[in-house]
Amino acid sequence: MVEFIGRTSTDESDMLFQGVLLRDFVDLIGAEDANQITVRASDGHAASLPREDWQRWPIVLVTRAKGKSLTIRQRGPARIVYPSKRYPDLTKQIYDDRSVWLIRNIEW
Amino acid sequence: MMIEAFGSFETLNGEIDMQSSVKPRCFQLRYSLLVGSLVIFAGVFATFIAIRGLTVLQAPSPDYGQNLIRHMRYAYAELASVNSLLKALDAKYSNRSVNLLLRDATDHLYVRMEVLSSMETSPVSIPDSKAELLSVSLMEGLDGLLASEQTIDPNELASLRSTSDELLIEISDYTRGLEANVDQMLKEKEKITEVIWFEVMSSIALLLLLSMTALALFIGNRRTLRQLREANGHDHLTGLANRGGFSDAMDQRVKARNPVPHALIVFDLDHFKQINDQHGHPQGDSVLKEAAQCLIKTFEGRGIIARWGGDEFVAAIEMADNSLHDIKQKLTTLITTPPSIQINGGVIPIDFSCGIALWPSNGNTVNEVMIRADAALYEAKEGGRKRFVFYSEDITARRKEQDEIRASLSRALSDGELFLEFQPQFCFSSESYVGAEALLRWRCSTSNEMIPPGKFIPIAEESGQIWAIDKFVLDEACRTAADWARRGLGQKRIAVNLSPHSFQRLGLAAIILNTLERWSLTADALEIEITEGVLLTDSQQVETNLADIAKLGVRIALDDFGTGYSNIAYLAKLKPDLLKIDRSFLKEANHHTRASIVQGIERLASTLGAETLVEGIETADELQFVKDAGCQLIQGFLLARPMRADKIAAFWLKNQQANETGNSNQSLLKQG
Numbered sequence A: 001m002v003e004f005i006g007r008t009s010t011d012e013s014d015m016l017f018q019g020v021l022l023r024d025f026v027d028l029i030g031a032e033d034a035n036q037i038t039v040r041a042s043d044g045h046a047a048s049l050p051r052e053d054w055q056r057w058p059i060v061l062v063t064r065a066k067g068k069s070l071t072i073r074q075r076g077p078a079r080i081v082y083p084s085k086r087y088p089d090l091t092k093q094i095y096d097d098r099s100v101w102l103i104r105n106i107e108w
Numbered sequence B: 001m002m003i004e005a006f007g008s009f010e011t012l013n014g015e016i017d018m019q020s021s022v023k024p025r026c027f028q029l030r031y032s033l034l035v036g037s038l039v040i041f042a043g044v045f046a047t048f049i050a051i052r053g054l055t056v057l058q059a060p061s062p063d064y065g066q067n068l069i070r071h072m073r074y075a076y077a078e079l080a081s082v083n084s085l086l087k088a089l090d091a092k093y094s095n096r097s098v099n100l101l102l103r104d105a106t107d108h109l110y111v112r113m114e115v116l117s118s119m120e121t122s123p124v125s126i127p128d129s130k131a132e133l134l135s136v137s138l139m140e141g142l143d144g145l146l147a148s149e150q151t152i153d154p155n156e157l158a159s160l161r162s163t164s165d166e167l168l169i170e171i172s173d174y175t176r177g178l179e180a181n182v183d184q185m186l187k188e189k190e191k192i193t194e195v196i197w198f199e200v201m202s203s204i205a206l207l208l209l210l211s212m213t214a215l216a217l218f219i220g221n222r223r224t225l226r227q228l229r230e231a232n233g234h235d236h237l238t239g240l241a242n243r244g245g246f247s248d249a250m251d252q253r254v255k256a257r258n259p260v261p262h263a264l265i266v267f268d269l270d271h272f273k274q275i276n277d278q279h280g281h282p283q284g285d286s287v288l289k290e291a292a293q294c295l296i297k298t299f300e301g302r303g304i305i306a307r308w309g310g311d312e313f314v315a316a317i318e319m320a321d322n323s324l325h326d327i328k329q330k331l332t333t334l335i336t337t338p339p340s341i342q343i344n345g346g347v348i349p350i351d352f353s354c355g356i357a358l359w360p361s362n363g364n365t366v367n368e369v370m371i372r373a374d375a376a377l378y379e380a381k382e383g384g385r386k387r388f389v390f391y392s393e394d395i396t397a398r399r400k401e402q403d404e405i406r407a408s409l410s411r412a413l414s415d416g417e418l419f420l421e422f423q424p425q426f427c428f429s430s431e432s433y434v435g436a437e438a439l440l441r442w443r444c445s446t447s448n449e450m451i452p453p454g455k456f457i458p459i460a461e462e463s464g465q466i467w468a469i470d471k472f473v474l475d476e477a478c479r480t481a482a483d484w485a486r487r488g489l490g491q492k493r494i495a496v497n498l499s500p501h502s503f504q505r506l507g508l509a510a511i512i513l514n515t516l517e518r519w520s521l522t523a524d525a526l527e528i529e530i531t532e533g534v535l536l537t538d539s540q541q542v543e544t545n546l547a548d549i550a551k552l553g554v555r556i557a558l559d560d561f562g563t564g565y566s567n568i569a570y571l572a573k574l575k576p577d578l579l580k581i582d583r584s585f586l587k588e589a590n591h592h593t594r595a596s597i598v599q600g601i602e603r604l605a606s607t608l609g610a611e612t613l614v615e616g617i618e619t620a621d622e623l624q625f626v627k628d629a630g631c632q633l634i635q636g637f638l639l640a641r642p643m644r645a646d647k648i649a650a651f652w653l654k655n656q657q658a659n660e661t662g663n664s665n666q667s668l669l670k671q672g
Helices: A022-027 A049-057 A093-098 B002-008 B031-058 B068-088 B095-116 B130-147 B152-231 B241-253 B272-279 B279-297 B325-338 B367-382 B393-414 B455-463 B466-485 B500-504 B510-516 B532-536 B540-552 B568-574 B584-586 B589-609 B618-627 B645-660 B666-671
Strands: A002-006 A015-021 A036-041 A046-050 A060-065 A080-081 A103-107 B262-269 B303-309 B312-318 B338-343 B345-349 B353-358 B389-392 B418-427 B432-444 B493-497 B524-528 B554-561 B578-581 B611-614
Touching: A022 A049, A022 A060, A036 B584, A046 A049, A046 A093, A060 B338, A060 B345, A093 B068, B068 B095, B095 B130, B241 B303, B241 B312, B241 B367, B262 B279, B262 B325, B279 B303, B279 B312, B279 B325, B279 B338, B312 B325, B312 B367, B325 B353, B325 B389, B338 B432, B353 B367, B367 B389, B367 B393, B389 B568, B393 B432, B393 B455, B393 B466, B418 B466, B418 B493, B418 B618, B418 B645, B432 B455, B432 B466, B455 B466, B466 B500, B466 B510, B466 B524, B466 B645, B493 B554, B500 B532, B500 B540, B510 B524, B510 B540, B524 B532, B532 B540, B532 B568, B540 B554, B554 B568, B568 B589, B578 B589, B584 B589, B584 B618, B589 B611, B589 B618, B589 B666
Parallel strands: B353 B389, B432 B493, B493 B524, B524 B554, B554 B578, B578 B611
Antiparallel strands: A002 A015, A015 A060, A036 A046, A036 A103, A060 A080, B262 B312, B262 B353, B303 B312, B338 B345, B418 B432
16 A cells, blocks of 8 residues: 555645556456556547556555545555656656546456 | 971970970879879868758757756746745734745745856846845745744735845746747757858868869860860870871971981781780780880881880881891891790780881881781781881782782682692503592683692681681582493593592581482592692581591592601591502602612501502602502503593593504503
């Protein structure tokens, strides 16, 4: 379980988030051999995250804010957050696209 | 000034050294080569860059507002689902499942509006725009509706429905506009791409054209430079003067107020063609350059040196009182210690032959002197190359005579100016004349003078007329011998001299046999005289011919024995039937030595199985000596001079009668 304060996109304000590192999550669900995972959202959006992403950066699968489960309006129940504040390299459209929210399922 | 320039000889290494006052612009060949390569390189480089630019231009660009359009489409879908749920909602009956669906849809729409409002361009990011007002009002209305689950105000619901409808239209229109914009942008990009494509292609074509032009100019420039040099009187390869330059400079020297005498030297490189053929023309060029360099060193600063063309060089050297001796010395050094050049690892010496003529003592004009120097060069080459020959009047006379002989030789043969004389040969043991040697004579009809064979035979050999002459001699000699037999003058052998050249001919023996048969002569009636020269040519054809002749039964005599090298191995192989001993040994004063020499030759002859004949017996003393020494055959003025065919027939007849009356030739011998 990790915690961080930040915002996940420019249209939000800073918040205390809680979640798991994606690399831990991938191990947890038994997808450690997968080259990529495909994350689908309830609004129809989907993105594929290559393995190197979660190996290189501490990407977080956020499930809670201020200790409570994420609501839909907080783009819950789960969302991918790239640490673009710590790694300015990540300020790119493709990483914005991969920061899937409203996650409904994860495939690999 | 011009003369000094040529006289300086600092004209190698591709530099044009002209008058010191006016220096022509020097174009450095090596430098221009570099510039040329740079231009070509730049052209290729630019082409490469342009093509690379084209591929970049053709690559798809990442974002043309697709991100916004995607969000707009999601927004449209989410709004549409909210819209339908609002329509499904009834103010009178509360429906829990529709409520739950509406809440979910509202939450999704909320997130979407949050995202859109934070984007730089979107319908809801402009404050107080119609879409923004509508969305705010819709979201507030939905929130209010969902908060009061139990009671639904029908008016409020109707208002919400109409707000939702309007927002749907707004978003739809905005998306349409966006798509139209993107289409427009793509079209414009396509247009720009086309323009850029055309521009790049034109620039490539232009670059290619430019580099080709530069190359053409560069080549043209080089050619012009060469022509300029030639026009300036310089040889392109060696940097020496060329013919034109030489003539101009010589002209000025000849026309000077106090002209200085000059020695004109014509040089020829020996075996240059061979070097060219063996090692290629670039190596030949290096030989020419080295030769030029060497001539410059030899005659430093004392005249003009020019390349006359091919491997011929000409030097005009100023003459002071003692310089003739000096020139001789320099030429001797040049020829005895020739310069050399390394080609393919081997050292090749550069050998010169030269002819020298003096101006003005050998001719009034430079041209005349040049012709004489050329004649002297010809002499030098004839004399075996690697030597120098000064012109003399004799050379011209000799050349003239040779030219005349060459011109009239073919006519002489057809007009019957050539004829034979016969010199009898006497045998001691049978005390009688056993045969005669046929000797070729030419009385020239134009000068009515006898031309000795020593003069015209070498020319005939050189011009290839010798074969016709030899056939004539053979035929005429056999005809005469047949005539003697027919007239009952007894069996007399005829000796015929053939040129070494004829022994190179295919089927010489067949022609001899043919001739013998034509005149019904037996093979032993003919004797072919050959010189050592025949044996020295180590040729298969010569050996075959000699063997075939011997097989016919024709006798072979070795002429002028004792004057050449007389290789014993050759002698043993040839097995001659007769050794004709030259009279030179008769000059030996010491009687004892003379006798020993003859006895030695006799022993050698008997070992080889050959007879001996001594030529040129002129005095009674000599006759007695050779008789005492044991020679078998003799020939010479003392016995009989060479005579015409009619005379010798009479000579035979007289001898025959003398023998019959017992007044033999013994008396002649006894006189001696």
